[in-house]
Structure formats: structure tokens, C-alpha cells
Amino acid sequence: MRNAELKADPPSAAFALPGPGSPGSGSPSPRSALRTPRSAVEPLLLFEHVSKWYGTVLALNQVTLELTGGITGLVGANGAGKSTLLRMATGQLRPTLGKVTVRGVDAWDWHARKLVGYCPDVDAFYEDMSGRKFVRVMARLCGFDRREADRRTEAALARVGMTDRADRRLQGYSKGMRQRIKLAQALLHDPELLILDEPLSGIDPIGRQELLELFQALAAQGKCLLISSHELEALEKLTNHVAIMARGRVAAVGTLQQIRDLLDDHPVSVRVDVDRPRDVARLLLTMPDVIAVEVDAPASACPGSPGLVVKARNPKRFFTAFGRLAVEEGLDVRRLEPLDESAHAILGYLLGGSGRT
Amino acid sequence: MPAQTDTLLRYRPWRGTLHGPLWSALAMARVSLRLMFRRRLYWGLFALTLLVFFFFFYGQYLVVWITTQVADDTVPVAGMKVPIKDFTRFLDRLALNGTTHTFGNFIWFEGYVVVIVLALAGSVLVGNDFAHGSLPFYLSKPIGRWHYVLGKCLAIGVFVNLATTVPAVLLWIEAGLLFDWRTYYLDNLDLLAGVLGYGLVLTVTLSLMVVATAVWVRRAVPMVMVWMGAFVLLRMLGGWLADILGDERWRLIDLWNDLYLVGMWCLGADPATLRPQPQPAYWEAGLVVGGVCAGCLLYLRRRVQAVEIVN
Numbered sequence: 001m002r003n004a005e006l007k008a009d010p011p012s013a014a015f016a017l018p019g020p021g022s023p024g025s026g027s028p029s030p031r032s033a034l035r036t037p038r039s040a041v042e043p044l045l046l047f048e049h050v051s052k053w054y055g056t057v058l059a060l061n062q063v064t065l066e067l068t069g070g071i072t073g074l075v076g077a078n079g080a081g082k083s084t085l086l087r088m089a090t091g092q093l094r095p096t097l098g099k100v101t102v103r104g105v106d107a108w109d110w111h112a113r114k115l116v117g118y119c120p121d122v123d124a125f126y127e128d129m130s131g132r133k134f135v136r137v138m139a140r141l142c143g144f145d146r147r148e149a150d151r152r153t154e155a156a157l158a159r160v161g162m163t164d165r166a167d168r169r170l171q172g173y174s175k176g177m178r179q180r181i182k183l184a185q186a187l188l189h190d191p192e193l194l195i196l197d198e199p200l201s202g203i204d205p206i207g208r209q210e211l212l213e214l215f216q217a218l219a220a221q222g223k224c225l226l227i228s229s230h231e232l233e234a235l236e237k238l239t240n241h242v243a244i245m246a247r248g249r250v251a252a253v254g255t256l257q258q259i260r261d262l263l264d265d266h267p268v269s270v271r272v273d274v275d276r277p278r279d280v281a282r283l284l285l286t287m288p289d290v291i292a293v294e295v296d297a298p299a300s301a302c303p304g305s306p307g308l309v310v311k312a313r314n315p316k317r318f319f320t321a322f323g324r325l326a327v328e329e330g331l332d333v334r335r336l337e338p339l340d341e342s343a344h345a346i347l348g349y350l351l352g353g354s355g356r357t
Numbered sequence: 358m359p360a361q362t363d364t365l366l367r368y369r370p371w372r373g374t375l376h377g378p379l380w381s382a383l384a385m386a387r388v389s390l391r392l393m394f395r396r397r398l399y400w401g402l403f404a405l406t407l408l409v410f411f412f413f414f415y416g417q418y419l420v421v422w423i424t425t426q427v428a429d430d431t432v433p434v435a436g437m438k439v440p441i442k443d444f445t446r447f448l449d450r451l452a453l454n455g456t457t458h459t460f461g462n463f464i465w466f467e468g469y470v471v472v473i474v475l476a477l478a479g480s481v482l483v484g485n486d487f488a489h490g491s492l493p494f495y496l497s498k499p500i501g502r503w504h505y506v507l508g509k510c511l512a513i514g515v516f517v518n519l520a521t522t523v524p525a526v527l528l529w530i531e532a533g534l535l536f537d538w539r540t541y542y543l544d545n546l547d548l549l550a551g552v553l554g555y556g557l558v559l560t561v562t563l564s565l566m567v568v569a570t571a572v573w574v575r576r577a578v579p580m581v582m583v584w585m586g587a588f589v590l591l592r593m594l595g596g597w598l599a600d601i602l603g604d605e606r607w608r609l610i611d612l613w614n615d616l617y618l619v620g621m622w623c624l625g626a627d628p629a630t631l632r633p634q635p636q637p638a639y640w641e642a643g644l645v646v647g648g649v650c651a652g653c654l655l656y657l658r659r660r661v662q663a664v665e666i667v668n
Contacts, residue, residue: 087493090493090496090497091496091497092493109501110499110500110501110504111499113497113498113499113500114375114499117497118493118497120490120493120497122490122493124490124491125491125494126388126392126491128392128395137384137388138494140381140384141384141495141498141500142375142498142499143375143377143378143380143381143499144376145376185494189498189499
């Protein structure tokens with residue numbers, strides 16, 4: 001079964017730098033042209049029935065996923081297969097079964113990596129090197145000549161806010177600085193697809209906000225970002241698109257709203273603040289999708305204010321019916337808020353726990 | 358932050374042509390050499406190789422000078438007249454006369470230092486990438502796994518050639534200048550080709566061995582143990598077995614001796630002039646060296662296919 005396709009946010013920047021795989025990057029050799037990533041016709045990243053075994057352990061199980069753009073959050077408990085999935089997307093791992101392609105080119109093939117920037121979760125650098133040197137080396141590995149490598153290095157360092165600290169040795173860097181350096185090396189060749197494994201881990205709140213803005217700016221330039229993170233709140237600020245992994249499978253993919261709607265087994269909880277809550281509760285209970293109504297439940301935002309918490313199946317139908325009821329009965333609805341559409345709640349439902357990853 | 362730096366990353370579109378992954382392999386080799394020579398130990402060991410070179414360089418000059426300038430002169434020692442030639446007799450064993458054995462001996466002696474350096478450098482150059490997880494950074498760039506191996510092999514090859522082939526070529530040039538240079542250079546072009554061939558054999562074999570063993574054991578101490586086992590223990594064992602059992606083929610387990618034999622084959626040396634005697638045939642040594650290279654390649658192929666970074 002193919003998971004829901006993630007549609008790209010519309011690229012807003014028309015001045016995007018031509019990447020290594022793009023027409024402006026010069027003419028490739030005839031041999032490489034055969035495998036040079038193709039145009040936007042092919043999905044940017046495509047997993048087709050991918051399975052991966054580590055010995056007898058099944059790390060990924062029949063994963064099918066397609067990314068075309070925008071920011072996608074990848075969430076799941078430890079050991080769910082997130083890192084394995086990311087490593088396959090970057091050609092670090094080869095699937096045991098199935099196929100992973102980047103713009104139609106096998107992700108295992110080095111040509112595909114022209115389009116991919118990877119910020120791994122490990123931060124094992126050459127500790128003797130300075131941050132600037134490390135990023136410059138990575139730029140040379142991308143195939144840039146010395147001058148261009150220097151220019152790209154400075155630009156990438158500036159982009160992650162490390163210009164003034166890049167001459168220090170890596171061994172003296174804090175966790176946050178290491179994250180920024182990793183991010184800088186991933187941005188060097190201006191890749192179409194950015195795969196970031198726990199990029200916010202160890203970053204202070206101000207730095208986190210800066211990086212979130214950077215990710216949004218990159219997405220606005222038409223980049224596709226696949227971000228694995230345990231920081232669900234930060235991820236929610238960044239994107240509404242998530243892929244939820246559980247036990248080696250992509251349990252759900254789409255917007256949080258779409259995923260919530262698919263969870264028929266778990267009735268949506270909606271906070272409704274109205275006058276005459278008991279009367280409204282009686283009316284609500286006549287609706288076919290309403291399972292239960294809790295009256296006089298105090299709102300967390302304004303304690304003391306009476307309200308209702310409605311549990312209903314099929315949220316879409318419920319909200320339509322509730323709108324009609326409010327108009328017909330002239331209800332003065334002061335507040336209507338779904339209580340369990342957060343990533344935490346959805347994860348809790350899907351993974352059978354608290355939602356903590 | 359992004360608003361300020363957006364302009365930096367895109368102040369002008371890049372219209373250049375990306376170099377291919379082979380170019381990246383060169384960049385990787387450069388970085389690897391820098392990593393290696395950042396440590397003073399390697400400079401010290403490299404100085405040792407230079408010491409051996411200068412010994413041969415000035416030794417060759419001395420021998421030729423004595424032979425041509427003061428051939429029949431004597432020096433009084435404790436009241437006895439001793440011919441000057443006798444003072445340099447200990448150098449005869451090294452054959453410092455610009456012949457096949459000059460280069461064979463030179464590379465043989467340089468080999469001791471080279472082997473020590475490579476044993477220590479394997480973990481720095483390759484093992485750490487696997488042990489500490491730096492590999493994802495390399496392999497996330499547009500290079501293939503074989504380009505990674507090539508980059509590392511190039512770094513090792515540069516060191517091996519700096520310690521063996523390049524000084525051997527300098528010795529060849531020096532020998533030509535000491536004798537009649539026109540005759541020497543023209544008559545001994547095959548020697549130069551032999552030196553280059555010997556260097557190539559050393560480069561290919563040693564670089565593949567270093568990468569393969571470093572991928573296998575990763576850490577410095579086990580790497581040194583494996584390396585010393587291959588080049589010291591097996592050498593001693595091969596010598597004993599050949600002497601006790603009277604079968605020179607036992608020397609084939611001594612890899613450095615095999616490389617020496619293949620090198621002397623390249624230099625066109627008469628097998629009967631090699632020491633110690635008896636020695637296995639050149640082709641047998643060639644088979645062993647080829648087998649070792651093939652084994653390393655097969656192992657690397659398996660490992661490279663399975664470069665799967667699992668923490």
C-alpha cells in the first residue's frame with residue numbers, strides 16, 4: 001500500500017542557486033549523463049517496498065514513501081527505524097529488498113548524492129581540524145574547485161551562524177556548534193533534498209529558533225527537507241507534514257490533521273465552551289458521531305470557566321454537524337478546540353504509549 | 358539569521374563544472390596526508406627514511422670517489438699501511454654503485470621504516486573513519502565507495518613513493534652523474550623502469566593491505582600487531598622453515614621478501630645474486646603478491662558493499 005503522497009510547498013524563491021545536478025552546473029560526461037538525476041518528473045525521494053534486515057532483526061518493513069518537497073518531520077520511538085530510513089535515503093545503507101531512488105536514480109549510486117545533503121546524527125569529526133577546514137574539505141569532496149569551495153564554505157558557515165567561530169578546533173566545540181557545522185557541510189552543494197537526523201539536538205532555545213527559521217527559509221526556496229527529531233514541539237512549529245514510524249513501518253504519513261482523521265478507533269476530543277453547557281450536551285448526545293460528553297470540564301486556559309469535552313468519531317462529520325447545530329440552535333460558542341491533534345497525542349495513539357519518543 | 362545570509366549563499370549563481378569523484382579522491386588523499394603529517398611521530402619516521410636515503414646518496418658518492426680518486430692510496434693505521442679501499446669494504450654489501458642491487462637494497466632498507474609508518478598510520482587514515490563514525494560524512498558526498506578506497510590508497514601510495522621510489526630515482530640520477538652520464542642513463546633506462554615498477558608494486562600492495570587491515574581491525578594497537586605479524590613474525594618463520602625443512606618456498610610466507618623478489622624481477626636482477634639463498638622463483642613471489650592484492654580487493658569489495666553505518 002502506498003502511503004499518502006506528500007505534496008510540496010510551492011517553491012517561492014525563483015532565484016535558487018543551480019545545484020550540481022541542475023542544468024547550470026555544466027555539462028556532465030556522457031557516462032554520468034546516463035545516471036544523472038532526472039528532472040522534476042521523478043519524485044525527489046521514493047521508497048518502494050523497502051525492507052532492511054540487520055541479521056535477523058527487521059529494521060524496515062515494506063516501507064513505501066514518496067517525497068516531493070516541503071518539510072517532512074520523521075518521528076517515532078527509538079529503534080523504530082528512522083535512522084535506517086534516513087541512511088537509505090542518503091545511500092549509506094542498501095535495502096535488502098525494494099528500491100530507494102532520488103529523482104529516479106538509485107540512492108546507493110553516488111550520482112544520486114549530488115541532490116542530497118545529509119546531516120548525520122553522529123558528530124565524529126577530525127577533532128584536530130578547525131570547523132572551517134572541515135567544511136572546506138567537505139566542499140572539495142563535493143567536487144568544487146578551491147576557489148568555489150572557499151566561497152561555499154564561507155556562505156554555508158554564515159548561513160548556520162558559525163563564521164566567527166569556525167577557526168576553533170572541532171574538539172573544543174559545544175554540541176550545538178557541532179550541529180551547526182554538520183548542517184553547514186550538508187548545505188554546501190545546495191542540495192534539493194536535505195536529510196537531517198536530529199538537527200536540533202543540543203541546540204539552545206535561541207539557536208533552535210534560528211535553525212527553525214533557516215529550515216523554513218530553505219523550504220521556501222523549494223528545498224525538500226526530511227527531518228528526524230525527538231523534539232516534537234519544535235517539529236510541530238516547523239511543519240505539519242509528518243511521517244510516523246513504528247516497528248520498522250511507516251505507520252502514517254501526511255499532515256497531522258489527515259493522520260488524526262484516519263484514526264477512527266480513537267475518538268477526537270474537542271473542547272467546547274458555550275453557555276448552558278448541560279443543554280448543549282443533551283443536544284450533542286443526539287448526534288450520531290458523538291460518543292460521550294463531559295460536562296463542566298474546566299478549561300486549562302481559563303480555570304473556572306465551564307465547558308464541555310466532546311468525544312466524537314469521524315471528526316470531519318462531527319465538525320460539520322456541530323456547525324449546523326450551532327447555527328440552528330443559536331449557540332454562543334466561545335471556544336472550539338481539538339485537544340488531541342498534537343503530534344504527541346497522535347503518536348500516543350499510534351504507538352500505544354504516551355507519545356513520547 | 359537567514360535573512361542576512363541568504364545573499365551570501367546566492368550572491369551569484371555558480372556556472373562552473375563540478376569535478377568528478379576521482380577529483381574528490383585526490384582531495385581525500387590530501388586530507389589524509391595532512392592528518393597523518395599533523396603528528397610529529399610521522400615526521401620523525403619520515404626523517405628516518407631520509408636518513409637511509411642520505412646514507413645511500415653519500416655512500417654512493419664516497420665509494421665512487423674513493424675508487425676513482427684515491428684508489429691505490431693507503432692510510433697508516435697503527436703503523437701499518439691500510440689501503441683506503443678497505444675502509445669502505447663494509448659498503449660492498451650494499452652495492453653502492455648504481456646497479457640493480459643498489460636500488461633493491463635501498464628499497465629493502467627503506468621498507469623497514471615504511472612498514473612501521475603504515476602500521477601506525479592505518480588507524481589514523483582509515484580505521485578512525487570506521488571506529489568513530491566519520492564515514493557518513495564522506496559517503497554522503499557525491500563519491501562512490503571505491504572512490505573512498507582510492508582516496509585512501511592514494512594517500513598511502515604518496516607516502517610509500519616518497520619514501521622509496523622518489524629517492525630511488527634520485528639515486529639513479531646521482532649514479533648517472535657520478536659515472537659517464539650519457540652512457541649510464543641510456544644503458545640503464547631499464548633500471549629506471551624497474552625502480553618505477555618496484556615502486557608501483559609496493560604502492561599497490563601496501564596501500565591495499567593498509568586499507569584492508571585498517572577496515573578489518575580499525576584500532577592502532579591491533580593494526581600494529583597484525584602488521585608486525587605479517588612482516589616480522591612471518592619473515593622469521595619463513596626463514597626458519599626454509600632453513601630447517603630445506604625448502605625455499607617457505608620464504609613465500611614472508612611478504613616483504615616476496616615484494617623484494619617481485620621488485621628485483623622488475624629490476625631484472627639475476628636470481629642467483631639475491632640474498633639469502635636459495636630463494637623461490639620470481640613468478641612464485643609474483644603469484645603470492647598478486648594473491649594478497651586480490652584477497653585485499655575481495656575483502657574490501659565485501660566490506661565496501663557492506664559499509665553500513667550501524668551504531
